[in-house]
Amino acid sequence: MKNLPAYIVLLPLCSALLSLALSKIHKHLGRDVVFGALVGSLVLSVVQLVRVIQNGPIHYIFGGYKIPYGIEFSVDTINAVIVIMVCMLGVLSCMFAFNFDKNGDALQVGGAYTMHALLVLGMVGMTMTGDVFNLYVFLEITSLTAYCLIAMGGSRGIVSAFRYLLVGTVAATFYLLGVGILYSVTGTLNMSDMAACLKQGNNDSAMLMAMMFLISAFGIKMALFPFHGWQPSAYTHAHTGARPLIAGAMGKIPAYAMFRYLYCIYGKDFKYFRYVLLIIGVISVCGMIYGSVRAMAQKDIRKVLAYSSVAQIGYISLGFAIGSPLALAGAFLHMLGHAFMKGGLFFAAGAISWKYGTFDLNDFGRIYKRMPFTAGLLTVGALSMIGIPPTVGFFSKWYLACGAAQTHEYVYIFVLVLSSLLNAVYFFKVIEKVFVQADKNRKPLHPEGKGVTEAPITIMIPVVTCILMILLLGVFNVKVIDILLISLKGVAL
Amino acid sequence: MMTQIETILAGKGIYFLTLLLLTLGLYGIIVSRNYMKKLICMNIMQVAVIFFFLCFAQKNSGTIPVAMKHIVHAVEYINPLPHGLMLTAIVVSLGTTGVGLALLTRIKEKYGSIEEKDIIEGEKQFR
Amino acid sequence: MSMLMLEAVLLLALIAITLVVIFNKDLMVVVVTYCAFSFITMFLYIVMGAPDVAFTEAVIGVISTIYFIMTLRNIDRRCK
Amino acid sequence: MILTALDYRPGIIVLLPLIASCLIYVLGEHILPNYREAITFAAAFPMAALVYSMIPAALAGKEIGFTLLEIVKGVPLQFSVDAAGMIFACVASTLWIVTSCYSIGYMRGHGEKNQTGYYSAFAMCLTATMGLCFSANLLTFFIFFEVLTVATYPLVVHYRDEEGTRSGRKYLAYTLISGQLFFAGIVILYSFTGRMDFVPGGFVNTGDIPMPWMLAVFILMIGAGIVKAGVMPLHSWLPAAMVAPTPVSALLHAVAVVKAGAFCTLRVVLYVFGPEAARFCHGSEILAWMAVATILISSLIAIRKDNLKARLAFSTVGQLSYIILGIAILSPFAATGALYHIVAHAFMKITLFMCAGAIFVTTHRKNISEMIGIGRQMPVTMTCFTLASLAVAGFPFFVGFTSKANIIMGAISMGQPFFVATLIVSALLALTYLMPVVLLAFKRDFYNSQFPVKKEANLPMLIPIMITAACSLILGVMPNFGLHLYGLAAMAGNAIFGLSL
């Protein structure tokens, strides 16, 4: 079991590599292998979390060299949890995608699942890696697969994908530049070694400059407010089967990487740390307001959710900007929670579109009569977005607010309140559409009977699981926070 | 005169020129309205970063990092690590370019043009 | 002329090419100039003592130029 | 709160309606449509029995309850039973049975749609209300408070029409904003004091929070309560929510929502801040004057309303401010009165609303001017209406009298003659807006023209009306009848101010 972290990335990789070859044998063989591998990864990641909690952080060095020379996977409780989140969303959205690959040849089907597995792999790798350049490679894997999955979404998708490609490459370049600056003053690529080297020397200006590049790089990748331009259209027009994964998990991983840089590599000894945090705080506050305001004006549920992601990412980076242990824990709780909320909402929207082929909010009128379960689950997801207890959205907000109160930054509390009120405006608009407003003439895509007709089971399982996770994370949030705090204790302010 | 220039170059000059190249690439991405050009400017930007890495890997009077029997000291070889990293970066840039070009081909087929203005115009037709 | 001067001159040449790329209206010219760009880049890598990278760039330069030209056959050469 | 005995009953009480709600939603529309009422009753009766079974313990002053889990770091999700919560729980659980019974008659009689959602949301509201009653700390309280906010929304938009949508939005705007501010207040309070649990007499010391912050936190936390209780500048969602079906109005205005607001104010002022801190930061004065203004203004508005339900709604606004005033006076008597007024107002107002609903179902008339002589057709209903009206006006030997007398005594003991005058004037005003209804109903001239036949509403509606009307009479004569509600109120009032019985 000493190779546990390696297996987690190798399983999806191998399945992805062989998926195309296997698809030549049977159209769905590659897909099944990918699904199995993702499930395997999920199981292994849970095992990994248990081991990390029991035995402390795992440092796995590829090639068996000493620590600054080889590439290291360093797994602590935080990224073990995030890996579980990513794998889980990966499995669910893979299952969800089963319904959207009906008309494609073996190459397309196999290729799409290849991309799917590799996207999961990229995110998992980005989370676990302890090497700054390795992070870049995983970042590129994530980006390239995302370009492809977005481009598969149709006519608008290709343009969105191209724009994302340009912006994403700029981000990757900036990241590389930041890494270059850090490497030029430390001479190492290993994160822990780099942290040690940075503490010794007097490199504050270099670090500041690198940090600016890193913030813009990760900001672009996670769609933080001034860098979010690519995001709404990309989330909106991505391939339906992959949209929950892209929207749910993809923005969170760069956020985690940013946390890594801010707190694990730079640390509070950095001279300009306060200023950097202030900058992040200001942009996240702007993002929280801006995203919500833009989301209110949208008529397409995908756009609503995409803009709300801009706001919700702001919550996460706000937690980083506050920096007290509770706020950081809250940010991570929100990261987990939001992944499931957004995933669940996109799954639910996907269920509706599977039946009626529409994402327009005006076509959602009283859809609860036909799909009461989907509607109910959608409502729970939306309530969690607003932050109504006992869903996870409330508790992450609670920790963020508590953290802000601990450091006496009361402005942040009121921004949180304001943002969740703005969230309420457009999510209750959605709920109102689903439950209250009159029917529009929808036409079902598939033949259906009278009365309640839900989407097929492979769509419903992801929806139900995500919403269940929201509630479970909400009710048992203290367990999660305790697990997170094990690793946060050392690094937080 | 020459030595002065060289000191400036060694200290800041080359870095500055590299950064200039990088920012010109960025400027090109922002300013060009043709997606093909944006793609090429993106490539230029990536090249600039590769220069940046190779800049500080140089050593005065160092030789290329292939071990030879009569040279034994580490000082005499140029730093191989950035080279390795940049190989990866180049490969990635090729991959990105390929995907970008494929997207461009599709965009041209769908929208009939790769000018930003036409594409924004065309986007309104599709939902 | 020392190595650093050579690097500076080559970099300046690259910057000039970049300006051509940005401001030229003919995409074919842009692509061919970009080919020249990667050629000079290759030299620069050799000057910087990175023959491996130079080798790769030489190969990649050709391949990506071919890709660009192939794509160009599908789209308009002129750009506004 | 230190618990003296472990007891899972509060948890079961909260769980019962929750399960009922889920069951109704899942089975409701298509699988077992006619089992909605059965499920409701199956939950309501055991729940009421469980609540009643805890009265002896509460009377004995035992603090029973249990901690479910740690809901956020450092704060448990804790349920406990104390006198104040017990009162509210008794009222709510009793009236759930009554209202459910009435709902059957109303919904059947009126041929309503969307009954699944209605019963489901109704049960959910009860879950939240019971949670509010038994919460042992602020966070638990807040969680159920927000659940209540959301669970009421489907009831407000029940008819799914334009007007319902609009009032639904209004309702959400008011309650969500105030709820979020409540949240901010809780966070800031917690960061200053590090405590959350309800203590009779409050845990905030005057030096805990610097002064301007203290008032700010007080106002933030009070906001949620007074919005739900409909105190005057923030009341306008309440009349708007009148579009809902009558049992909902009864629930909103008599049982769950508005009372939850009043109860929230009570908890915040007397169990979190405590009399001293509240007086110290001048929050209680602001609250008291707002309540006074509301009592007078709402009564004046009520006189002008022709729609019976609207008139009752404004009456509610005024009556609830009695409770707020009783809390804000900060004396043991007033607190007892305020708590007992929760009971009193619940029984009186639910009777009135149910009468209005019965009239509507039977005759399809909403306006008072159309009801002249209706006493002929529906003598029982109108008799009950008369009884309840008298109770609202505070006639002796009615339930309203006991509570108001206590509040007045509190005001006198604190040397606040203006409050006394207000209460007396408002009693007269209540007579002014309710008596015309009664008088017109029994007006002889129109006996034969408009309502020739004697035709009461159906039995499931009539029986609850009679029960609640009887209750408001009996509890007026014997305040401690049955459930010892007055005793509980007095206990709570004394505990808050540190007096022994």
Add this chain to the structure above:
Amino acid sequence: MRKVLPLILIVICLGASFVTLDFLPEIGDPSSKPNTHTTDYYIEHATTETNAANMVTAVIVDYRAFDTMYETTVMFIAGVAVVLILASHPERKNRIRFRKVRKKESRDGKPVYRTINKEVVIPLIEPMIMLYAIYVLFHGEISLGGGFQAGALLGMTYILDVMVIPERDSLIRLPKDKSTALGGIGTFIYVLTGILCMAGGGVFLEYEKLPIPMHALEKHSTGMLLVEVGVAICVMATIITILNGIMERVHFDDDTD
């Protein structure tokens, strides 16, 4: 406006960075941090630990082999992505017309492609390129080059072939479904090497634990060679895939003139 505003911003940024550029190490300084901290280890131990004279190769396929594995995966992704993007919504009219074999003759009866003599290119240059590619592949550890360059050169052969004589089948004949699968298999060889190391009881990509009866240094060489073969196959397949993908859509106007 659109052109000037970014320019101003960029000039400001450049100015600011010019002022603050002091923190970067001086170029060519052998004692600067990046040239000493970890590098010395690589330079001094590359030959003895990994049996590779070319330190760059030692770094990329031994010390940082994990990176290179994903670099190869990136290539594979690019290939699959191109195929998926260009084939995801097939439209008849935009589908390629595979070039018909037609005699290319201009009006006066002379062939069009006179500048490139295919009799020279096909039998002479292409085998040489391929031979060179194989040389580069197998000598990656002692001299310049490696799997990637070899793969690219092999891909170049195909490109050359296609470019020179479009109507003729290439030496390497790979339709896109096969080439993408081949790319996957190439990367899988890489992964398999690592897995073999794990099977031998080591960590992932620890060549010393390869389960083959050899000397430790030889194991390193073998491992690196396997890995490079995988890289070469993947890169070749990907380059061919991308080219095919783009070429499929091309209308050769001058074919039909």
